[in-house]
Amino acid sequence: MNAVTQSLRAAAPRLPTPGSPELEELLAALSEGASERDASRTLPFEQVALVRKSRLGALRLRKEEGGGGLSLRELLSVVIRLGEADPNVAHILRNHFGFVERFTQPSVGDRHLRWARLVAGGDIVGLAMxxxxxKNVxxxxxxxxxxxxxxxxxxxxTKYFSTGSIFSDYVLVRAQDEGGRYVSAVIPSVRDGMTLEDDWDGMGQRLTGTGTTRLANVRVAPEELIFDDESDGVGFGxxxxxxxxxxxxxxxxxxIVRAAAAEAAALVKKRARTFSFAPTERPVDDPILQQTVGEISAAAFAAEAAVLAAADALDRAVASRVEGRPALDAAHDGALAAAKAKIIVDELAIRSGAAVFDAGGASATKKSHNLDRHWRNARTLASHNPAAYKARSVGQHLITGDPLPLTGFF
Structure with missing residues (x-):
């Protein structure tokens, strides 16, 4: 451990690791007012500031470099809780944790330390890609x-869909140089010439800052660059x-499915009226409503289990890379598990987001309740890289042995 990371660790607050009171306090703060922010489209700058102060973004960083040293399974268990508390804040952090995974894990030499120090101090990194x-094909x-x-x-x-960048301290910009080489530039979000716009108008995930990034003669120093062909098998290479x-x-x-399950149970508990043909006088005793809540709860359980099982597969791939023996087979197994998880979890979430209204009845559709946010947010996230492409590739692999695509979100 060097002097810089020692001083960072000495001055930094305790990280909000799984099971810690710090994490529970942060989740409670993020959850408070989440529905109202979604309904009024109030961007969560205050909530992201709490995340920054907590150094949540350093959970995956190695302990000796000021982080929490969490496995991917442990980190994604936290992300599930973040998604339950406020899926917008969770989504804002996705590109940050992607940066951490690509550029702060040990590679040849100490090149990762420059970026690890930023993350250990609490800085958040966005993406403009x-x-x-x-032409992506x-x-x-x-x-x-x-x-x-x-x-x-x-x-x-000009970049689009720059999720999280308006909340970030740094932005990773993907580009090509004059010779066509692929490169990542990691620059402060307030750098002259870079304009970050909040022009996302999607039906869901409304507060993620998924807007346009405009770059006009933005100056970049050589030490702020990471070329793919010099990244020693890390990064986008x-x-x-x-x-x-x-x-x-x-x-x-x-x-989101966890949040839908909790909301469905709460709706039935406080429901005063029922249908004239209901089997019981009190909604809380109605076996049909009980079944609805139970099915959403089971969906939440299955969704979490699928994500964590896929995280285990990715952890094995990471281990081979960190040990200096990158295993393509392990990476492919991780990609296969992640694809399978998406196929089933998306379906469970979209179904559960609609089933909330079966628990609440017609009065639950009032705009003031904003209960459609669960379906809207799940539907929007599921539309990123549609599951049909994943299912087709998984099926092709099982039938013909062809590997999954190397590019994109596979």
Whole structure:
């Protein structure tokens, strides 16, 4: 451990690890007012500030570098709870944890330490990657360009769906240089020439800041760059690097099912009226309503179990990489598990989000209750990389032995 990480650890608050009172306090704070924020489209800057102060973003960082040293299974168990408390905040952090996974894990030498120190101090990293006119089939070509300008570089381009970046301290921008090499630039979110817009108008996940990033002659220092072909098998040059990001989304969806189960039970408990043909006078004694709540609760259990089982598979792939023996088979197994989890969890969440209204009746559809947020948020997250593509690839692999695609969220 070096002096920098020693001083960081000495000054930093205790991390909100699984089972700790710090985590429970943070989750309670994030949950408070989450429905109202969703309904009024109040961006959660205060809630993200609490996350930053808690250093939640360092949970996956190694302990000797100021982090929590959590396994992926442990981290994703926290993400499920975050998704239950506020899926918008959980989604805001997805790209940050993707950055941590790609660039702060040990590789050859100490190159990761620059980024690990930022994360250990509580800084949050966003992402600007997607381009609307990119031809993704067979790979990604970026129009965003990094060009030499004296001893430094400049970035120019436009990115879309930059989830979380307006809340972040740094933004990772994906681009290509003049020679076509792929590169990641990690720069402060307040850098001159970079404009972060909140123009996301989706029906769900309304508060994630999934907007446009505009780059106009943004200056970048050489030490802020990570070229894919110099990343020693980490970063975006790693096979199946998207599996973790996909499973992170699925963990949020599993959290939404937990929230739907709790909401359905609460609805039945406080329900005063019932139908003239109901089997019992009191809704709480109605076996049909009890069954509805039980089915949503079972869906939450199954969704969480699927996510954590896939996390175990990804942990095995990470272990092979950290030990210096990256195993492509292990990475493929992780991708396969993440794909299977998405296929089933998305379906459970969408069904459960609708079933809440079976527990609450027509009065539960009042706009003031905002109970449609569970379905809207789950449906929006599930639309990222539709499950049909995952199911087809899983089936093809089982029938023909063809591997899953290396690119995208596989």
């Amino acid at each position: 997607t381009e609307m006119n990119a 067979g790979g990604v070509e970026f129009e965003t360009r990094l060009t030499r300008d004296g001893d430094d570089y400049v970035l120019n381009g 790693r096979p199946y690097h998207g599996s973790y990001s996909q499973l992170f989304l699925t963990a949020i969806v599993a959290g």
